[in-house]
């Protein structure tokens with residue numbers, strides 16, 4: 364198994380220190396609620412609760428845009444206050460909300476900080492990835508953000524002589540993938556609960572990722588700095604602005620997956 368020593372350069376952890384959009388959205392809601400409810404209480408105005416909630420949502424949406432949130436946050440910000448109030452009226456014990464919230468956090472751990480949610484590479488893409496693997500007996504492959512481990516399990520089964528490594532930092536996907544891999548009993552496959560920024564990519568012949576637009580520019584810089592000449596860096600769907608891929612493979616699956624392939 365490859366040694367997974369972290370890169371010593373702190374610049375290799377570029378997503379640290381950026382404000383996650385979820386925090387901006389929550390801050391916009393809190394500020395808007397304070398203004399709307401504060402002004403009505405302070406002036407003694409009699410305004411219906413629904414109107415106040417709509418005003419809070421509108422204020423939060425406008426403030427969020429001003430603070431740099433993407434436009435798709437707008438409807439979420441508008442609807443959040445009435446939706447939360449409506450949910451609180453349902454006869455559901457409060458611990459259920461807490462349990463659902465905790466479960467979502469443990470699955471979508473990287474949505475807020477890294478801006479990468481969980482969605483999975485499909486089977487047609489697994490097969491396309493297999494065709495891209497170099498014909499090398501001691502092949503080493505990494506899936507950065509390995510989710511439920513589907514890509515790794517498929518490739519490790521097809522290429523039993525290679526070594527396949529997954530890095531996953533979301534607790535529930537990590538645990539589920541570990542259980543899945545233990546049941547599959549493959550010895551050429553390991554998944555680590557570790558941030559992809561903390562691993563030196565020099566050990567791998569092929570590095571695959573299916574993340575989001577946000578981490579691609581710094582991740583490409585990291586790949587360029589660490590990967591060996593000739594190694595492959597493959598991004599499912601997400602391009603790197605200013606660095607066109609050497610090859611783009613378009614698949615005929617439902618979502619017209621595009622694999623962007625760079626040879627280092």
Ligand SMILES: C[S@@+](CC[C@H](N)C(=O)[O-])C[C@H]1O[C@@H](n2cnc3c(N)ncnc32)[C@H](O)[C@@H]1O
Nearest residue numbers: 473479482483484508509510531532533558559
């Ligand atoms: C879109 S999913 C892809 C899952 C898997 N690679 C696949 O293609 O089926 C992205 C995964 O990356 C994980 N992730 C995001 N940022 C990460 C980080 N810094 N370190 C490790 N995993 C990360 C997420 O938790 C999520 O499971």
